[in-house]
Amino acid sequence: xxxxxxxxxxxxxxxxxxxxxxxxxxxxxxxxxxxxxxxxxxxxxxxxxxxxxxxxxxxxxxxxxxxxxxxxxxxxxxxxxxxxxxxxxxxxxxxxxxxxxxxxxxxxxxxx
Amino acid sequence: xxxxxxxxxxxxxxxxxxxxxxxxxxxxxxxxxxxxxxxxxxxxxxxxxxxxxxxxxxxxxxxxxxxxxxxxxxxxxxxxxxxxxxxxxxxxxxxxxxxxxxxxxxxxxxx
Numbered sequence: 001x002x003x004x005x006x007x008x009x010x011x012x013x014x015x016x017x018x019x020x021x022x023x024x025x026x027x028x029x030x031x032x033x034x035x036x037x038x039x040x041x042x043x044x045x046x047x048x049x050x051x052x053x054x055x056x057x058x059x060x061x062x063x064x065x066x067x068x069x070x071x072x073x074x075x076x077x078x079x080x081x082x083x084x085x086x087x088x089x090x091x092x093x094x095x096x097x098x099x100x101x102x103x104x105x106x107x108x109x110x111x112x
Numbered sequence: 113x114x115x116x117x118x119x120x121x122x123x124x125x126x127x128x129x130x131x132x133x134x135x136x137x138x139x140x141x142x143x144x145x146x147x148x149x150x151x152x153x154x155x156x157x158x159x160x161x162x163x164x165x166x167x168x169x170x171x172x173x174x175x176x177x178x179x180x181x182x183x184x185x186x187x188x189x190x191x192x193x194x195x196x197x198x199x200x201x202x203x204x205x206x207x208x209x210x211x212x213x214x215x216x217x218x219x220x221x222x223x
Contacts, residue, residue, distance in 0.1 A: 031209055042118070042200060042215040043155070050209065058210070090154050099143060099204050101211055103154030 003027075006091050006104035014112055019078040021107045023091030031094035032074040033101065034058075034066060036087040043090065049074055081111045118201050118214030125191060126222050133217040134185040135201035143204035144177050144184040145211065150197045158199075159186070188219075196221050 004025040013019050025032065030051045035043040035058075045058030047066040055066050063085060065077045078085055088108050092101040118135045125131060135144070143162055147155035159170050161177035161184060168175055174187045188195055201214040 033210065035213070040121075040215065043213040045210060045212070048210055092154070094209060098160060099209065099211075100145070100157050100160065101147075101155075101202075103156070105152075105154050 004091060004093055004102055004104045006089075006107045008107060009105065010108045012110045012112065013081050015081060015083060017081050019081050019109065021076045021089055021091075021109070023074045023076065023104060024072055025091075025093040025102075026072065027093055027095075027102070028071055029093035029095065029102075030071065031096075032068070033092045033094070034064070034074065034076045035090045035092065036060065037090060037106070038087050046076065046089075047074075078109075081109075083111050085109065086111045116201060116203060116212055116214040118217055120217060121215060122218040122220070124220045124222065127191060127193060129191055131188040131191055131195070131219060132185060133199060134183060135214045136183045137203060138182070140181040141203040141205070142181075144175070145202040145204070146173075146175050146184070146186045147200040147202060147213075148197050149200065149216075155198075155200055191219075191221055193221055193223060195219060 007022045033048040034046040037043050044060045046064050049055050049068040088106050090106050091104045145160050146158045148158050149155040159175040164181045165179050166177040172189045198216045198218050200216050202211045
């Protein structure tokens, strides 16, 4: 069965370190998204991509970057982690016909 | 940017009770989606609405796309313990493919 997977599921890092969260989908979807989930804020869009070599900023993109070198992967990088980036991060890919988002299981990041 | 206001933020109910939650927007949208997130997992689509006035059911769940295209509600009838979780409304921005999510409604059920 096609799926979307995130890794790592849990990570603890220190302020100033570079962190990369991986996202891999096997549906061959063009559209992929990264959201962060925080109490009281719901899901906020960080970055998204509509295809290979395409990346776009979402509403909370500062301090994050993504790259899209193939259809299957959209890694999210925190260049210099800050405590404000402690959160649960969700990757999603989007079905072409319905617009439905399929989410990964999330990556919980703690920045100390 | 677009804002979605989802209410209530949390609900504490008894098993067997009906539940109602809603979302309102400052803008007009073409698509309303309702997602549920179980603890420790990613959100999963429950119901999608594509037309103003549309009323759609999925088992004990019923959702409606408001006639003004600025609001939607989700009802759950005869709640059961597995209904516990966070419910999100989401809208697809006109002319784009990305989704904007509400703040979520956290549902807790007392047996």
